[in-house]
Each structure stands twice: as C-alpha cells, then as structure tokens.
Amino acid sequence: MLAALLGATMMVAVSASAAPTNGSADATLRQLYTDEYRWRQQQLAADEDSRREARAHLPDVGPAAQAARLKRWEDTAARLRAIRPADLSPAEQVNYAVYRQQIDALLNEQRFRDYEMPLTADTSFWGDVAASARDPLANEKEYRAYLSMLGELPRYFDQQIAEMRAGLRRGFTPPRVTLAGRDIGVAQVVEAKTITDNPFYAPFVSLPKQIPAATQAELRRAGEAAIRDSVVPAHRRLLTFLRTEYVPGARITLAAADLPDGRAYYQSKVANYTTLPQTPEQVHAIGLAEVAKIRARMHQVMAQVKFRGDLPAFLTFLRTDPRFYATAPQQLLDRAAWIAKTFDGKASRYFGRLPRSRFAIRPVPADVAPFYTAGRGGPGVYLVNTYDLPARSLYALPALTLHESAPGHAFQMPLAAENKDLPPFRRDSYLSVYGEGWALYCETLGEEMGMYETPYDLFGMLSYQAWRASRLVVDTGIHAMGWSRERAQTYLRDNTALSDHEVTTEVDRYISWPGQALSYxxxxxxxxxxxxxxxxxxxxxxxxxxxxxxxxxxxxxxxxxxxxxxxxxxxxxxxxxxxxxx
CATH class of the missing domain: 1.10.1900 (c-terminal domain of poly(a) binding protein)
Structure with a gap:
C-alpha cells in the first residue's frame, strides 16, 4: 500500500573509499534524506496525505513511475551504504538507522511489486480516495483542489486496474476469500440514485458561508459535472473489473509463501514489520509463550469475579451476556468519549510533554464498517466501529480507546509531527513496530493508571493482549506454516474474548496483509x-x-x-x- 511509502529521504553520492567524517558525513546524509524525502512526497504523498495542497492530485502509479521509484531507491540505498555510521554524530546516527530502515522497506516493496496488489481485506486505494470526500473543506481553494482530484480519478483508477491485472497474471493477489463484499464502497458510488446522493458530493451539500453564493453555485455545478463525467465512470469500470475479472481470478491459496518468490517475500515483511532479524518460526514461538503467560492472568481475573467454569465457558459468558454490550451506536461513542476524557485527567502524572492537537471521536464509515477493525486512530480522529453492536464489547472499550486515541495513536503521532527537532522524514513517517508497539504498551499502562474500573475491564485488556500475542502465532501460522483460515479463527476464538464477527474480520485482515500483525x-x-x-x-x-x-x-x-x-x-x-x- 502507498501508505507504507511515507517516511524517508535522499542524499548525494559519496565514495565508500573516501568516506567523509563527522561534519561532512552529517552534511552528506542530511542532503540525501532531505532531497529524497522531498521527491518522495511529490511522488506519493498526494495519495494519502491529508495536506490541502496534496489533495489536488493523485499520484502517477503507472509502469514508468514505478520503474523510476525503483531506480531512485536503489540509488539511495547504494549511497547510504557508502556512509559509515561511525563517521556520523550521535544525532545523525539515529537518523541514519531510521532512514536506512525506511529505504530498505521501500526498496523491498518496489522489488516485490507490492503496487500490483493495492488492497487488503479492509483497505484499498478507492477507499483512501473516498475518505477525502468525508474531510471538511474550508475555502474556495480547497474546493478547487478537490475538483482537480476528482478529475484525475479516471486516470488513477485505470492505472491501478492495469497494475492489478499484472498482479492477477502472475498470481499476486489477495486470497479470494478475503475479497467477498469488499466492493461495496465502489458499488455505492455507481448505484447512487442521483448525483447529490453520491458520496463524493458530500462536500457540496453545505459550503462555507464565506464563499459567495454565486461561487457556491458554480462549485456545485462543477462538482456535479465531475461526479457525472469522471467519478461515476471510473468507479463503474473498477466495479466491472472487480466483479468479472479480479475477484473470480484471485488466488484461492492463503499463504504469502504461495505468492511468487513467496518465502522471500514473507521474510521481507517479517523484517519490515518487526525490524529484527527473526525467522517466522522464531516469531511463532514467542507468540505461543506470550499467549500462555496471558492465559495465566486471565484465570486470576476469573477467580476474582468468582466465575465457576473454565476459560472457554468464561469467554462464552463475555460474548453473550447483554450487560457487556451497548444497545445504541451513540452509547458506544459516548462511552469512548468518557474513557478518553478520564485519561485526560491522569495524563500529566505520566507524561511531561502533551501534544497540542486534539482529536474527534467518530463512527467508522458505513461502507467499510462491516470489514473494519473495532476502532482505528491517528492525528485528529479516533474511529469507533458501531456496526454490529453485539460484536463490540464495552469491557474491551477502555483498552481500545487507550490504544487508538490517547495516549496511543492520536497522542503519539501528533507529538512526532510537532517535534521540530526531528527531520521531516521522521516527523511524518509511521513505522508500525514503533507506533503499534507504543499503542499496545498504552493498553497495559492503563492498569498502572487505574483506567480499568472493573475486573471485566481488566480482562478486556488481557483479551486484547492475547489477541496481539496470538497474531504472532496466527500470522506466521498462515503465511509460513500452512495454517487454514479455520485453524486461525479457532486459535483466536480459543484465546481471546473477541466476538465471532471480529475473529472473522481479523483473520481475513492477517491473510490479506502479511506480516503487519507482527508489529504490535x-x-x-x-x-x-x-x-x-x-x-x-x-x-x-x-x-x-x-x-x-x-x-x-x-x-x-x-x-x-x-x-x-x-x-x-x-x-x-x-x-x-x-x-x-x-
């Protein structure tokens, strides 16, 4: 996915035999990552970056552009190798290590042609574009940029379809089982009864009052034309391709090891998402050991609440007792807000520097909610999934909120962006082993902070810990050890309190996104x-x-x-x- 491409930068060539020292080495490295990162933003940031100036364009993802990226990152890697970390100042040694990891990951993705599979079970390039229609626009300039982006949709979608066809020809697709129903967002655009019902028209329903009425009318007319002439035809071609070619032709195997050069491909994902020299078998063993430790703590909580029965019986009780579930979407959102605000009252005792930015709490959009995780957070937003309320336990909500909002993703990522001591490639980038590792650590920190008010809340945190430890077992089991989808589901069901719905969507996510689950x-x-x-x-x-x-x-x-x-x-x-x- 192009989101993974955000976060590195480039430098000027330097001879390995005449490696510069200290100040000159620092300057060489800074030039490298400054130049490359500026180029990378121009190449790729428009796809998923929320900056207003980027929204006007969609990236070029055609064959020539992909070849140019491969060459640039091969060049960058060679120039990086010519710099000896020992010649750098301590601060630049850290920059070197972070940047080297970024370039290695980008280069691996380009060499394995990840761009030929631009979707997972719950993310897609069309979903990323649709998200822009949900962002508020503040002025005429931003509306003009949005219209420009809509005009580029046919070219961008056609390029993506061409890349997906190339992947299809060589068996490089997500497993077919993970694609069922994932075209719903595309269908909603195509099947909207009127242009004003189209999801991409949402920004034009209510324009900012400071835009003159005549200009508002002109922008609405332009929006209607762009949706009629560009957006709907592009989505119609995509929907036809997905339903007649891509999904029927997608592979029926599950393992990344079954992809072209699959074992090397999966090992590259293990390296990328853990940043450690580990084999899938080593990761699998760590997961088994950690799950066993967590199960021991689960039994302690069961004894505390005086439950009579074994762990499977307790998990069934938690999944079925109505006291643990909201009866209305707003109830779930309200509880999430209460938990987030409770943390605010404790933050200064555990953190010295707090981010300046704040975040909103919103429901997951309806078109992706059936396949989406329980929640997801980042700068400015904490998304809570209100779809299928009997699958969204209240006892797990404190751990989810600490992970996805503050002090997790909606806390850590803004702090990085606000840290002017870091170069841009570190402020803007997201490395999963760090970001997800931090957010998961925040769940355990909740116990220290007194965020788990009942033993059931504490068990919710332990279930989430077991869920992430189980990922080490399940991801490697599926992609390197021949596990079936059913075996992976059974393992999650036996070791966590996740609902059956979540077990299904989570396993499909791991199947379609090899290695990412190992980072947490x-x-x-x-x-x-x-x-x-x-x-x-x-x-x-x-x-x-x-x-x-x-x-x-x-x-x-x-x-x-x-x-x-x-x-x-x-x-x-x-x-x-x-x-x-x-």
Whole structure:
C-alpha cells in the first residue's frame, strides 16, 4: 500500500573509499534524506496525505513511475551504504538507522511489486480516495483542489486496474476469500440514485458561508459535472473489473509463501514489520509463550469475579451476556468519549510533554464498517466501529480507546509531527513496530493508571493482549506454516474474548496483509523490556514521565533505536529530553 511509502529521504553520492567524517558525513546524509524525502512526497504523498495542497492530485502509479521509484531507491540505498555510521554524530546516527530502515522497506516493496496488489481485506486505494470526500473543506481553494482530484480519478483508477491485472497474471493477489463484499464502497458510488446522493458530493451539500453564493453555485455545478463525467465512470469500470475479472481470478491459496518468490517475500515483511532479524518460526514461538503467560492472568481475573467454569465457558459468558454490550451506536461513542476524557485527567502524572492537537471521536464509515477493525486512530480522529453492536464489547472499550486515541495513536503521532527537532522524514513517517508497539504498551499502562474500573475491564485488556500475542502465532501460522483460515479463527476464538464477527474480520485482515500483525506485540515487548531495564538500573531515580517523553520524542524508529535511547536515559541519570524546561 502507498501508505507504507511515507517516511524517508535522499542524499548525494559519496565514495565508500573516501568516506567523509563527522561534519561532512552529517552534511552528506542530511542532503540525501532531505532531497529524497522531498521527491518522495511529490511522488506519493498526494495519495494519502491529508495536506490541502496534496489533495489536488493523485499520484502517477503507472509502469514508468514505478520503474523510476525503483531506480531512485536503489540509488539511495547504494549511497547510504557508502556512509559509515561511525563517521556520523550521535544525532545523525539515529537518523541514519531510521532512514536506512525506511529505504530498505521501500526498496523491498518496489522489488516485490507490492503496487500490483493495492488492497487488503479492509483497505484499498478507492477507499483512501473516498475518505477525502468525508474531510471538511474550508475555502474556495480547497474546493478547487478537490475538483482537480476528482478529475484525475479516471486516470488513477485505470492505472491501478492495469497494475492489478499484472498482479492477477502472475498470481499476486489477495486470497479470494478475503475479497467477498469488499466492493461495496465502489458499488455505492455507481448505484447512487442521483448525483447529490453520491458520496463524493458530500462536500457540496453545505459550503462555507464565506464563499459567495454565486461561487457556491458554480462549485456545485462543477462538482456535479465531475461526479457525472469522471467519478461515476471510473468507479463503474473498477466495479466491472472487480466483479468479472479480479475477484473470480484471485488466488484461492492463503499463504504469502504461495505468492511468487513467496518465502522471500514473507521474510521481507517479517523484517519490515518487526525490524529484527527473526525467522517466522522464531516469531511463532514467542507468540505461543506470550499467549500462555496471558492465559495465566486471565484465570486470576476469573477467580476474582468468582466465575465457576473454565476459560472457554468464561469467554462464552463475555460474548453473550447483554450487560457487556451497548444497545445504541451513540452509547458506544459516548462511552469512548468518557474513557478518553478520564485519561485526560491522569495524563500529566505520566507524561511531561502533551501534544497540542486534539482529536474527534467518530463512527467508522458505513461502507467499510462491516470489514473494519473495532476502532482505528491517528492525528485528529479516533474511529469507533458501531456496526454490529453485539460484536463490540464495552469491557474491551477502555483498552481500545487507550490504544487508538490517547495516549496511543492520536497522542503519539501528533507529538512526532510537532517535534521540530526531528527531520521531516521522521516527523511524518509511521513505522508500525514503533507506533503499534507504543499503542499496545498504552493498553497495559492503563492498569498502572487505574483506567480499568472493573475486573471485566481488566480482562478486556488481557483479551486484547492475547489477541496481539496470538497474531504472532496466527500470522506466521498462515503465511509460513500452512495454517487454514479455520485453524486461525479457532486459535483466536480459543484465546481471546473477541466476538465471532471480529475473529472473522481479523483473520481475513492477517491473510490479506502479511506480516503487519507482527508489529504490535514485537514493539510492545521492546518498550516493556527497555522500561524494565531503566527501572532496574535507575532505581529511585526512574521517572515514568521522563521515560515516556524519551520514547515519544523519537518519532517512529526501529526497535534498536528504542534500546539506544533508553540506554542514553540511563547514562543521563534518568533525566528526560525536556528536563531543562521544567
């Protein structure tokens, strides 16, 4: 997916035999990542970046552009190898490590031609474009940009269809079973009864009052024309392609190992999403051990609530007792808001620097909700899935909220973006092992913060922990060890309190997105190990706020850089990055 392409930068060639030292090495590296990242934003950011100036255009994803990206990143990798990290200042050594990981990941994606499979079970290029229709537009310039983007939809969709056809010819597609019903968002655009009912018309329903009435009328006419002449025809061609060619022709096997050069492909995903030199078998073993530890804690909670029965019986009780479920969507949203606000009252005791930006809480859009996760968060928004309320337990909502809103994604990502000490390629990028690892760590932090008010809330957190540990088992099981979809579902059902609906959608997500599920628990373990080391070495000098500030000030980094930063915190006697500001 193109979202994974956000986050690195380029430099000027340097001879390995005449490697520069210190200041000149720093300057060479800075030039490299500054130039490449600026180029990368021009190439790719328009697809998923929410910046207003990017919304006017959709990227070129045709064969020539893909070949140019491959060459640029091969060039960049060669120039990076010519720089010796030992010749860099400490700050640039960190930049080098982060940037090297980004370029390696980008290069692997380009070499394996990931762009020929631009969708998973719950994300797609057409869904990314549709999301722009839900963003508020503030002025005439932004409306003109939106109209420009709509005009580019036919070219962009046709390019994507051509790439998907190429993938189809070589068996490089998501498994067919994960594609059932995923064309609903495309169909809604094609089958809208009138132009004003079309989802892409939403920004024109109510325009900002500061835009003159005559201009509003002109913008609406232009919007109607763009939807009639560009948006609907592009979606109609896509819908026909999906239903007559792509889904019927998609592979019936599940494992990434079954793709072209599949074992190497999956190993590249393990490396990308864990940033560690691990084999699938090693990851699988870690998952089994962690699930066993979590199950032991689950039994403690069962004893606390005096439940008579085994774990499967307790899980059935949690899945079926109506007291644990909202009866209306707004009830679920209201409870999420209450939990988020409760954290606000505790934040200053655990974090020194808080982000300036805030976030909204919204329901997941209806066209993707049936296949979407329970929630998802990031800068400015925490999405809560209100589809199928009997599948959305209230006892898991505290852990979900801490993960997706604050202090998880809607907290960590803005802090990185606001950190002017980081170069842009680190402020803007998102590395899953760090971002998801941090958010999962925040779920466990909720116990320390007193966020779990009942034993059932605590069990909800443990179930979520087991869910992420189970991913280490299930993802590697499916993609490297021949597990069936049913075996993966049974494993999740037996070890978590996830509803049957969530078990199905989650397993399909792992099947269609190899390796990504490994990042969560891997990152959390790294942060927890680093904290335990700091607590042990610093003793009474350990300050949880300083620890959190040090980790969050990094932006998205590989696991090795978390360790390096915490080692520095220990050498600094526990003084955090903002100690001089206190």
């Amino acid at each position: 628990y891997t990152g959390q373990l790294a942060i927890q190990r680093a904290r335990a080391r700091a607590e042990q070495r610093l003793g009474p000098k350990f300050n949880v706020k300083a620890f959190h500030d040090a980790v969050l000030a990094l932006g998205s980094v590989p696991v090795s850089e978390i360790d390096r930063r915490v080692d520095q915190l220990i050498r600094d006697d526990g003084r955090g990055p903002y100690a001089d500001e206190e």
